Amino acid sequence: MGALGVPLRPHVKTCKSVEIARRMQGPDSPGITVSSLAEAEHFLEAGLVDQVYAVGIGPGKLDAVAALMARGARLAIVLDHADAARAVAAAAQAHHCRYRVLLEIDADGKRAGLNPSDPALTELARLITTSGNELAGVLTHMGGSYGCRGARALAEAAETERLAAVTAAERLREAGHACSITSVGSTPTAAFARNLNGITEVRAGTHVFMDRVMAELGVCTEDDIAISVLTEVISQRASAGEWLIDAGWTALTTDPGIGGPGFGYGRVCDAHGRPVGDLIVRATNQEHGIVAAASGRALDPNSLHIGQRLRILP
Amino acid sequence: MGALGVPLRPHVKTCKSVEIARRMQGPDSPGITVSSLAEAEHFLEAGLVDQVYAVGIGPGKLDAVAALMARGARLAIVLDHADAARAVAAAAQAHHCRYRVLLEIDADGKRAGLNPSDPALTELARLITTSGNELAGVLTHMGGSYGCRGARALAEAAETERLAAVTAAERLREAGHACSITSVGSTPTAAFARNLNGITEVRAGTHVFMDRVMAELGVCTEDDIAISVLTEVISQRASAGEWLIDAGWTALTTDPGIGGPGFGYGRVCDAHGRPVGDLIVRATNQEHGIVAAASGRALDPNSLHIGQRLRILP
Structure with missing residues (x-):
């Protein structure tokens, strides 16, 4: 402007x-x-x-x-x-x-x-x-x-x-x-x-x-996003190759935004804000988020750990 | 229980x-x-x-x-x-x-x-x-x-x-x-x-x-709903047969719930909580709700008026 x-x-x-x-x-x-x-x-x-x-x-x-x-x-x-x-x-x-x-x-x-x-x-x-x-x-x-x-x-x-x-x-x-x-x-x-x-x-x-x-x-890049939700891994859904975080739609959003498949409800980053692979919040319950690969592949059981801090990019 | x-x-x-x-x-x-x-x-x-x-x-x-x-x-x-x-x-x-x-x-x-x-x-x-x-x-x-x-x-x-x-x-x-x-x-x-x-x-x-x-x-009837959002009619979309209220998804919800067409984002009631015809909140922007008939018919230009208080049932 x-x-x-x-x-x-x-x-x-x-x-x-x-x-x-x-x-x-x-x-x-x-x-x-x-x-x-x-x-x-x-x-x-x-x-x-x-x-x-x-x-x-x-x-x-x-x-x-x-x-x-x-x-x-x-x-x-x-x-x-x-x-x-x-x-x-x-x-x-x-x-x-x-x-x-x-x-x-x-x-x-x-x-x-x-x-x-x-x-x-x-x-x-x-x-x-x-x-x-x-x-x-x-x-x-x-x-x-x-x-x-x-x-x-x-x-x-x-x-x-x-x-x-x-x-x-x-x-x-x-x-x-x-x-x-x-x-x-x-x-x-x-x-x-x-x-x-x-x-x-x-x-x-x-x-x-x-x-x-x-x-x-195309207004910005993901690097320009200056806010995130800090959350923690609380459980593993080993059979599904997914993880659970303690941020659901009350902390994130119920709105999948404008993205297609793989956009999800947030991009998963480490505590310093660096993206972790192609991890996204695939789905949310009221207090839980489900972390999965955008590609749909099952996550390695050691990819994250209970108690790990993550930042979710809105 | x-x-x-x-x-x-x-x-x-x-x-x-x-x-x-x-x-x-x-x-x-x-x-x-x-x-x-x-x-x-x-x-x-x-x-x-x-x-x-x-x-x-x-x-x-x-x-x-x-x-x-x-x-x-x-x-x-x-x-x-x-x-x-x-x-x-x-x-x-x-x-x-x-x-x-x-x-x-x-x-x-x-x-x-x-x-x-x-x-x-x-x-x-x-x-x-x-x-x-x-x-x-x-x-x-x-x-x-x-x-x-x-x-x-x-x-x-x-x-x-x-x-x-x-x-x-x-x-x-x-x-x-x-x-x-x-x-x-x-x-x-x-x-x-x-x-x-x-x-x-x-x-x-x-x-x-x-x-x-x-x-x-089937857990209750709509008469049992004991909470609502009080809002006000702020404009008329006469050409579309709709009205605008000053409650959008920040006041109501982004979640259409489990209903099919006609369920919308809330049932429209008068200030006393009595349903007004089959009016629903058909759509929401961030601060605006669009009130329309669940049936889809255009609303009469005199069905509501600017400044009218309405209660939206969640």
Whole structure:
């Protein structure tokens, strides 16, 4: 993003850490992105006041948003429906406050938000500004980029995302509205964008640690993954040529991600983070993981030992 | 279990609550079951000292177990491998303590534990007792019961589980070992067991709240589900005849459970917990749920409204 001249507003839902969030912010960073009001409060207490709450606002949360603003949060909320805009108008009157609103734009027809050409866009902007609230800009999230493979598809997804945000912003400006923020964000599109003209901020966050999904997309290599789950070998399934670790889906994931056979629920590394052969977590129970060879061959009975510490790469 | 004369040692990993754990324990309850040392510590601090840590012990955790015992925990650990028993012997010497050990038995060939007829069983018992530690008994968990359908299959699974535990205990006693605990446990088998002869405790826990998986198995009805996720409608996908709620897989689950099409990631109820038509959470993103009809028909644009509170049944 730096090379393209657009600052990062890091999504802190991945790191959940104030220290790391501070380190992710460059000198031009406008602030952070949060995915819940609990995160908003946590980071506000640490002095990170400029926040985008990047999930469509539930009207029932507007009281809590007003309370955070009263405590100093410069918190922007997101919506895409006239009823939500009317709820914002009513809450602003009740709390004598002025909400900062971003309109959510759907770049690929699969997520929340309005199509950039939807006539409702300017109607929503009018509802927000005539009720005395601030139209801060537009926001989009190219979730579909996780389904792309290869640099070209990811660069195209990034351009689709950019174009959706810029088109929506242009329409709002043509209708006489200020639109200072044009916010896009996902780690795959951030890494592959070749042009961010018209974009004011990028909200990527997964890149802070990366994972095997990102490696599979070509966004990074497995060497770049900066987080792992430390676990221990607790038993041997000698007859099956497998081992048991004390990390199951409560510690790892129930989600096999995007990989095919052999991808599993994690790559098995030694305590120093070096991959152990082609070992993967083949399957998980609630508290147990089953370690096997990605190739399916039975493991040698001496390949690991009870009590051995392993790191599982997500 | 009461009717069959066997006390419950409730698994508290489901409720995570001291108050609820106390209410689950009958007058004869020997204590509780935990799935992590964090749970063990939390419940110990509340005075619930008699605990089974029902996951195969990692040798690296034996120091922490000794520390909990020094603080008053009567904590039994579980193992199924000679190397783990040797680690217990060494740790007992280092900490001048006596571990309470349960041998894990595999009732269906799919989980952790030893086959009840495995010669290693008595060898393990000997390793534990000759090193001055306590062989408290045997433990099994019929995880495969979650794959059973109907009362007969579940009753058979319960009997398989009982027989595995009792057979292993008998073999240990024949070899001259005390074996005071024969512990079985899963909500489906607990509900369908017709005979628990020889069993000293049942470790069920999911029954505290139930869920749609249990309803699907026939263990309960959906009316019996005592927990839900409160969420709010945040947007309308009018073109698809769907609605968006602000609960995605971080609030609900990534696991579609055992249901077929139409099962989804939760049943949609009103704020009072009454089902709304045949609405389900059809799909989830990280923070968004998509509410649709189980039948697949498009929803009426007035079927719900922005800001409406809904309860999602797990």
